[in-house]
Amino acid sequence: MDISSRAAPADGGRASARPLIVITMRFSVLVAQRESWAIGRGRSEADYRRTLFDDERLALHHFLFENLTLPSLAAQVPAPSEEFVRLYVITSSELPPRHLSALEQACARHRWVRIVRVPPDARSVAHGDHIRDFLAEAGHGEGTYAHVRLDDDDALSSDFLSRIAAFATPGNVGACVSLARGYLLSFDSGRRRLTQVVDYRLPMAAQGLAHLGAYKDRAPVGKPANVYGLGHHLRVDTKVPVILDSRAPAFIRTNHEGSDVQFGGRKSFPAGEPVDPRDLLTLFPSLANLAGGAAS
Structure with a gap:
């Protein structure tokens, strides 16, 4: 269910010279196929639900979402508009009420954000339907688009969408x-x-990985370009060609006690050269919200 039914103004069906961007973010999604997520692997259904909706875990993810992730999208240059950019925040229909309320309040500030609540008996998330919805709502007759994945505790550089x-x-x-x-x-x-x-450098990192598609008559040409439909992000190059660009920083990946990688059993990452967070504020202005305890 969307938090808003506001529609962008249609352009009469003309082609769009500007690509459309669809970003999908999962925020504590409870689905029947729990093995699809690191947090659900090897757990009973009850343990999966209890861990996913743990109050402390949800509070941490919301803090990062509201202070790092969502502001990094709002800071894009040019600024996101609902005519060309759509963020779908996918969450569970059983997300505890106070956490749902906090999520709705954060997202309501931005006309280009929608919340979609998924029932617990769903086997997967209907990413293709969300892409179709935005293409129809945006009102452009034909053009190209990108489907981008992003976690709720990571961030994108302020030039990310223009680069994609x-x-x-x-x-x-x-x-x-x-x-x-x-x-x-x-x-x-x-x-x-x-x-x-x-x-940090990782080819085909999940943070900001995008799949490119085309649309005509406000609908995808063929099967919607769904980045999640390609399977594990580190193996998408076995399914489709991959354009790799490491010329400039594009994302921030967080590592903390509640990270999905921690649930997946990975406790460390390849060490890189430390950087001063203050040097990153131009590309990542929301980093200032977290920098009070940074090590010198």
């Missing part, structure tokens, strides 16, 4: 784009402050 849009040309339809250079942010969950930021 530059690759969303007719000749690249069907390919993925991986802006593979970024930063790994270690986060102290108790103090709600970052402790260190280091250089």
Whole structure:
């Protein structure tokens, strides 16, 4: 269920010279196929539900979403507009009420955000339907688009969407784009402050991985370009061509006690060179919200 039914003004069906961007973010989604997520693997249904909706875990994810992730999208240059950008925040229909209320309040500030609540008996998330909904609502007759994945505790650089849009040309339809250079942010969950930021590079990283598609008559041409439909992000190059660009930083990945990678059993990352968070504020202005406890 969307938090808003506001529709962007239609352009009479004309082609759009500007690619459309659909961003999908999962925020504590409870689905029948729990093995699809690191947090659900090897757990009973009751344990999966209890862990997913743990109050402390949800409070931490909301803090990062509201202070790092969502502001990083709002800070895009040019600024997001509901005519060309749509963020779908996918959550569970059983998300505890106070956490749902906090999520709705954060998202209501931005006309380009929608919340979709998924029932617990759903086997998967209908990403293709969400893409179709936005293409129809945006009102452009034909053009190209990108479907971007992003976690609720990570961030994108302020030029990220413009960089992805530059690759969303007719000749690249069907390919993925991986802006593979970024930063790994270690986060102290108790103090709600970052402790260190280091250089980080990972081809086909999940943060901001995008799949490019085309649309005509306000609908996808063929099967919607769904980045999640390609399977594990580190193996998308076995399914489609991948455009790899590591020339400039494009994302921040957080590592903390509640990270999905921690549930997946990974406790460390390849070490990179430490950087001063203050040097990153131009590309990542929302980093200022976390920098009070940064190590010198």
